[in-house]
Amino acid sequence: MIRLKKFSYWYPATEQHALDRITLDIPEGQFLGIVGANGAGKSTLCYALSGFVPHFYNGELEGELSFDNTPMAELDLGKLAGQVGLVFQNPFNQISGARFTVREEIAFGLENLGVPRAEMRDRIEEAMELVNIQELAERSPFSVSGGQQQRIAIASILAMQPRVLVLDEPTSQLDPDGTRDVFAALSKLVSTRKITVIIAEHKLEWLATFCDRVIALANGRLRAEGSPQDVLSSEQMLRLGVGRTQYSEAAARLLRSKQLPVTLEQAKKALQ
Ligand SMILES: Nc1ncnc2c1ncn2[C@@H]1O[C@H](COP(=O)(O)OP(=O)(O)OP(=O)(O)O)[C@@H](O)[C@H]1O
Ligand SMILES: [Mg+2]
Numbered sequence: 001m002i003r004l005k006k007f008s009y010w011y012p013a014t015e016q017h018a019l020d021r022i023t024l025d026i027p028e029g030q031f032l033g034i035v036g037a038n039g040a041g042k043s044t045l046c047y048a049l050s051g052f053v054p055h056f057y058n059g060e061l062e063g064e065l066s067f068d069n070t071p072m073a074e075l076d077l078g079k080l081a082g083q084v085g086l087v088f089q090n091p092f093n094q095i096s097g098a099r100f101t102v103r104e105e106i107a108f109g110l111e112n113l114g115v116p117r118a119e120m121r122d123r124i125e126e127a128m129e130l131v132n133i134q135e136l137a138e139r140s141p142f143s144v145s146g147g148q149q150q151r152i153a154i155a156s157i158l159a160m161q162p163r164v165l166v167l168d169e170p171t172s173q174l175d176p177d178g179t180r181d182v183f184a185a186l187s188k189l190v191s192t193r194k195i196t197v198i199i200a201e202h203k204l205e206w207l208a209t210f211c212d213r214v215i216a217l218a219n220g221r222l223r224a225e226g227s228p229q230d231v232l233s234s235e236q237m238l239r240l241g242v243g244r245t246q247y248s249e250a251a252a253r254l255l256r257s258k259q260l261p262v263t264l265e266q267a268k269k270a271l272q
Pocket of ligand 1: 011012014017018036037038039040041042043044045089
């Protein structure tokens with residue numbers, strides 16, 4: 001559905017590629033994880049996959065970037081907005097500032113899409129429920145914590161019911177409960193509505209649990225791709241600065257130890 005072929009991108013007035021000859025085909029209904037160290041190009045790839053590159057960010061492009069076989073650059077932005085939603089890395093950037101309450105904030109995007117009133121109400125309630133923020137409905141989006149803002153930003157995009165949901169580190173300010181809520185909501189949407197989810201995320205354990213496929217970036221290049229099992233367990237992830245899940249880390253430590261644990265106490269200690 002979204003296809004890149006040797007796609008490269010340079011931000012305005014920069015010499016260095018932000019994306020370097022990326023070839024990638026994302027089929028409908030896939031739950032795709034993007035990993036990479038800081039500056040690897042995760043956010044830039046999220047912008048490309050959601051049309052912000054080239055519609056919002058100028059700069060130089062090379063190669064192919066298409067959505068449903070139409071070059072992204074030829075797509076009408078208004079039409080694209082109903083199909084693809086992007087949750088920004090910093091939730092503060094997402095909040096319009098034009099509305100007084102969280103409920104109105106979520107309504108804002110739907111008004112722009114021209115969704116009828118009655119349907120809007122249902123969609124807003126459902127989106128708030130998915131990320132567990134019903135109790136914030138009448139609060140100001142600026143009077144809540146960073147983690148709550150992150151949930152509001154996600155709800156605003158979920159309410160728009162895009163076919164493709166691109167999320168750039170959507171759980172960076174969330175605690176483990178919040179992170180679980182978000183991944184549970186995403187996996188529910190993938191299984192019930194067959195939407196496509198693309199998520200840049202450092203919390204590898206969650207990607208390992210929920211993704212169909214993981215890609216790894218470094219210096220704007222695609223360096224690995226495959227099942228979460230194959231990609232995340234590979235030694236290469238250490239070299240790329242991606243790291244490993246805590247489970248892989250514990251297992252690796254065990255493999256390096258001189259003697260295997262034989263009691264429960266020893267096993268607990270060895271796996272800690
Ligand atoms: N607006 C911009 N103008 C110029 N260069 C940029 C801009 N945004 C990002 N870059 C550069 O593009 C490259 C990729 O950055 P990007 O933000 O996509 O990485 P990232 O993987 O999302 O990093 P992080 O983990 O810190 O969010 C980096 O070299 C960065 O300095
Ligand atoms: Mg980023």
